[in-house]
Amino acid sequence: DSGVTQTPKHLITATGQRVTLRCSPRSGDLSVYWYQQSLDQGLQFLIQYYNGEERAKGNILERFSAQQFPDLHSELNLSSLELGDSALYFCASSVEAGGPYVEQYFGPGTRLTVT
Amino acid sequence: ILNVEQSPQSLHVQEGDSTNFTCSFPSSNFYALHWYRWETAKSPEALFVMTLNGDEKKKGRISATLNTKEGYSYLYIKGSQPEDSATYLCASYTGRRALTFGSGTRLQVQP
Numbered sequence: 001d002s003g004v005t006q007t008p009k010h011l012i013t014a015t016g017q018r019v020t021l022r023c024s025p026r027s028g029d030l031s032v033y034w035y036q037q038s039l040d041q042g043l044q045f046l047i048q049y050y051n052g053e054e055r056a057k058g059n060i061l062e063r064f065s066a067q068q069f070p071d072l073h074s075e076l077n078l079s080s081l082e083l084g085d086s087a088l089y090f091c092a093s094s095v096e097a098g099g100p101y102v103e104q105y106f107g108p109g110t111r112l113t114v115t
Numbered sequence: 116i117l118n119v120e121q122s123p124q125s126l127h128v129q130e131g132d133s134t135n136f137t138c139s140f141p142s143s144n145f146y147a148l149h150w151y152r153w154e155t156a157k158s159p160e161a162l163f164v165m166t167l168n169g170d171e172k173k174k175g176r177i178s179a180t181l182n183t184k185e186g187y188s189y190l191y192i193k194g195s196q197p198e199d200s201a202t203y204l205c206a207s208y209t210g211r212r213a214l215t216f217g218s219g220t221r222l223q224v225q226p
Contacts, residue, residue, distance in 0.1 A: 002158050002160070004158070035216075040218070041218065042119070042204070042215075042216040042217050042218040042219065043159075043204065043206075043214075043216040044216075045213040045214060045215070045216075048212070048213070055212065056211065056212035056213050058211070058213050090158070090159070098212055099208075099212075100146035100147035100164075100166065100208040101147055101164055101166065103149075103161045103164060104161070104214070105158075105161070106151075106158040106159045106160070107158055108157070108158050109158070
């Protein structure tokens with residue numbers, strides 16, 4: 001158990017809908033990272049927050065947004081959902097702001113199915 | 116190499132076999148190479164962070180080497196056990212402040 005929690009575990013929704021995925025980092029960690037794992041693709045980095053501020057941005061679609069709250073939990077909002085958004089969404093956390101040598105601790109993921 | 120690539124995609128070995136797989140990454144602007152172990156229905160778990168050319172890291176029966184000049188890393192498992200069955204991911208840290216992951220090598224160890 002990495003100490004990172006994600007809710008919900010599974011989510012099934014219809015195209016065009018909007019969902020919110022939630023992540024609580026390990027106690028003491030200030031950084032939260034979001035990743036998407038689609039079928040047959042590696043983990044794709046979406047976005048990182050450090051202590052409430054956006055720190056790095058990857059290939060995140062405009063329909064997706066995220067934020068980190070004062071209690072350091074983070075939410076990833078996915079809107080106007082398409083079938084291709086079906087994936088496993090991971091959250092990871094670290095103490096530091098990021099950098100080449102920083103280990104990230106992953107949560108169990110949220111499996112999103114768009115029908 | 117523009118992306119992080121891993122081979123083979125999957126591997127089936129017998130208990131007791133030693134095995135290895137490869138991670139290839141862009142050698143220019145190299146910062147660090149991470150290895151993760153991802154068991155089914157669990158979270159990816161960090162194995163190693165490697166930074167220097169010629170680096171070799173070891174954790175129990177698992178070891179890894181790094182060649183930053185040619186852009187590859189090998190992960191070795193000595194005497195594979197069924198509990199080693201997992202997907203092994205490598206990720207290169209890029210100058211864009213992010214990890215770029217490969218698609219992973221799925222290892223199945225038969226008892």
